[in-house]
Amino acid sequence: MSAWRIFNIVLLIALVYLGAAWALSWPPFGGDAAGGEVEPIDVGTLETGAGKGKGRPGMIPTAPVPAAAVSTTQIANTVSKASLWLIQHQRRDGSWGEMRVKGAYGPFHIDRPGFHQAGPTAIALYALLESGLALRHPVVRRGFAYLEKHHVWPATSPETAMVLMAITATRSSETGERLSPGYRKWAMDLVDHLVKKRTAKGWRYNYQGRYEPPQIGGREDVISTHLAALALLSAKRVGIEAEKSVWMDILRFTLAQQEPITRDDAEGPEPRGFAYVLGHDITDNGKATGGTTACGVANVLMARYVLTERGTKPAALQNEDPILGRKVEAGLAAADAWLVKHWHPSETPGKAPGSKVLHHHWLWALETAMDLNPVQPGRLGPYSWYPEIASGLIGRQSDDGAWHNPGMWEPANVIDTSLAILFLERASRNLLQPR
Numbered sequence: 001m002s003a004w005r006i007f008n009i010v011l012l013i014a015l016v017y018l019g020a021a022w023a024l025s026w027p028p029f030g031g032d033a034a035g036g037e038v039e040p041i042d043v044g045t046l047e048t049g050a051g052k053g054k055g056r057p058g059m060i061p062t063a064p065v066p067a068a069a070v071s072t073t074q075i076a077n078t079v080s081k082a083s084l085w086l087i088q089h090q091r092r093d094g095s096w097g098e099m100r101v102k103g104a105y106g107p108f109h110i111d112r113p114g115f116h117q118a119g120p121t122a123i124a125l126y127a128l129l130e131s132g133l134a135l136r137h138p139v140v141r142r143g144f145a146y147l148e149k150h151h152v153w154p155a156t157s158p159e160t161a162m163v164l165m166a167i168t169a170t171r172s173s174e175t176g177e178r179l180s181p182g183y184r185k186w187a188m189d190l191v192d193h194l195v196k197k198r199t200a201k202g203w204r205y206n207y208q209g210r211y212e213p214p215q216i217g218g219r220e221d222v223i224s225t226h227l228a229a230l231a232l233l234s235a236k237r238v239g240i241e242a243e244k245s246v247w248m249d250i251l252r253f254t255l256a257q258q259e260p261i262t263r264d265d266a267e268g269p270e271p272r273g274f275a276y277v278l279g280h281d282i283t284d285n286g287k288a289t290g291g292t293t294a295c296g297v298a299n300v301l302m303a304r305y306v307l308t309e310r311g312t313k314p315a316a317l318q319n320e321d322p323i324l325g326r327k328v329e330a331g332l333a334a335a336d337a338w339l340v341k342h343w344h345p346s347e348t349p350g351k352a353p354g355s356k357v358l359h360h361h362w363l364w365a366l367e368t369a370m371d372l373n374p375v376q377p378g379r380l381g382p383y384s385w386y387p388e389i390a391s392g393l394i395g396r397q398s399d400d401g402a403w404h405n406p407g408m409w410e411p412a413n414v415i416d417t418s419l420a421i422l423f424l425e426r427a428s429r430n431l432l433q434p435r
Contacts, residue, residue, distance in 0.1 A: 070390045078394050079424050082417050083131045085401035086124050087139050089414065094146030096120040097411045118151035120414045122162035127418035129169035130427040152186070157197040157206035158224050161231035164190040168234040179238050191235050194228055195242055201253035203228045221277050222257050223361075225250060226295035229302045230368060233431050236306065244307060251303035252324070254296050255331050259288055259338075271341045272334035273350070288338060289350030291358055294365035297335045298428075301372040304328055305432055311374065339366075340381035345388040359405060360419035363389055371428040386426070393420055 090096060099119045125143045133140060147163060154160045167187045171179055179187060197206040202220030229250050232242045259272040273288025274296025280286035308316045318325035342349035348362045370378075370385055378384065398404055403416045 070387055070394060074394055075390060075424055078397055079131050079421055081401035082397065082403075082421050082424075083128055083133060086128055086414070086417060086421075087133075089402075090124075090139050090142065094121070094142035094144075096124045096143075096414045099415070100410045118147060118154040118159040119156075119162055120411055121146055121151075122154075122159065122166045123418045124414055125166040126162065126169050126427075127421040127425075129166065130425050131421050135170050135172070148186075152189075153193060155207055157194060157203040158227050160190060160194045160197065161203075161224075161227040164194065164231040165234050168231075168238050171238050184238070184240070187235055187238070188240050191232065191240050191242060194231060195246055198228075198246070198249070201249035220253055222254060222274055222292050222295045222299065223276060223365075225253060226299055226365065226368070229299050230428070230431075233302050233306070237431055247303045247306045250299055251307070251328070254299040254303070255324075255327055257292075257296060258331050258335065261334075269330070269333040269337040271338040272331075273338040273342075274335060284350060287350065289362075290339070290342065290344075290348050291350075291362035291365045293335055293338055293349075294362065294369040297332060297339075297369040298365065298372055300328055300332055300335075301369065302431075305372070310432070336381070339369075340383070343380065343383055345383075345385075346392045360403065360416040360423070363393065363423045364419045367423045367426055368428045371426055372432060374432070390424060393423065 086096070095117070097120050098117045121143055125140060125147075128137075128140060128143075129135070135141075144166075147166075151159070151163065154163050164187060167179070167183050167190070170183050178184070194203075197203060199206070199219035202222075202225035204219055204221050204224050206224075229247075232246070235241070254274065257274050257276075257278045259275070259278070261270060261272065263270055273293035275288050276285040276292045278286060304317060305311055307320075308314050317328065339349070348359050351358070366385065366389070370376075370380060378386065393403075396403060397420075401417075402413045403420050404413050405416050406412070409415060
């Protein structure tokens with residue numbers, strides 16, 4: 001075979017590959033072979049407030065950023081810059097990549113492709129919509145087209161919850177806070193799908209159609225149940241409701257994960273947090289941390305809100321189950337006392353000092369717990385939780401607009417940036433408002 005013929009064959013193969021790569025978002029068009037990021041799309045720049053963007057990708061301050069007053073302009077610029085980063089890093093197939101977990105849950109979960117494909121895209125869409133990006137924006141349309149093509153039925157319950165929240169974020173004041181017919185049907189189906197994924201009283205990973213080994217500590221956890229409850233409350237916000245028995249189970253399961261009472265005196269509520277799975281004996285999963293306690297508080301508040309008919313019948317829960325009603329009030333007071341006792345605006349309570357693993361999730365969970373509290377939505381005991389945390393969060397934003405924290409999952413920058421937007425936008429504030 002002549003050298004010229006070999007050259008033509010090689011050239012033909014290269015052209016076929018490049019055509020397929022362009023269509024299917026393979027390298028070099030859709031990220032590198034290891035699943036790395038795409039090159040940012042040039043969509044312009046935004047002006048930012050003074051004192052922002054002093055970090056660099058991968059850099060985390062070794063000392064807490066001093067709390068300072070934050071202006072609405074700083075917050076708006078921070079969110080705009082973060083949203084722009086998410087827009088720039090959408091892949092050509094409309095997704096934000098596949099979530100991969102780094103070795104924390106045993107060989108079943110280590111870097112296995114195909115298990116967490118919907119999550120990063122759903123949470124990015126949810127954050128962008130909550131930050132004000134228009135539903136008709138091409139990035140939003142491509143993201144939902146990706147989910148509709150590949151993940152109408154997400155494989156896990158946390159991802160199902162995130163897709164449902166993204167869909168409910170498409171509601172518009174122009175349509176009376178309702179969903180368009182197509183999205184409404186999808187949301188109704190996902191509510192049913194999510195409820196069917198429950199185990200005894202709550203949620204965990206709940207892989208659909210795949211072998212799921214026994215979960216150490218139980219078949220439900222506070223964080224997965226928190227995501228499911230938020231999604232169900234978001235659906236209720238647009239007129240799609242789950243049965244009250246589901247909310248009663250959420251309430252009972254969550255209260256069972258609270259640390260037990262160890263004293264009985266009149267010195268005020270004993271600080272008692274919520275665990276991921278109480279009694280779990282791996283790492284810190286069996287004890288209270290900031291993130292799990294905030295999730296527990298939010299779960300109880302959401303369930304109480306629904307079971308008392310949007311708070312209009314405060315005695316409804318007490319009348320149905322007096323013992324449970326008293327546990328709810330005592331549990332909330334004890335959890336608030338725990339959060340006050342362990343308060344730290346730039347560390348995750350209960351985690352190793354300096355650890356940024358799940359740190360942004362703790363911030364978002366705290367926002368849901370505090371903004372769903374009808375009594376003191378702006379306060380946590382003596383602390384003004386939002387400006388104290390927002391100040392540090394703004395100071396840790398990188399020059400490119402993202403947050404680059406080392407974590408147990410990839411793409412951590414997509415997930416953490418989305419969670420930061422949700423915290424700064426206080427995305428949960430409207431969930432308890434009447435339709």
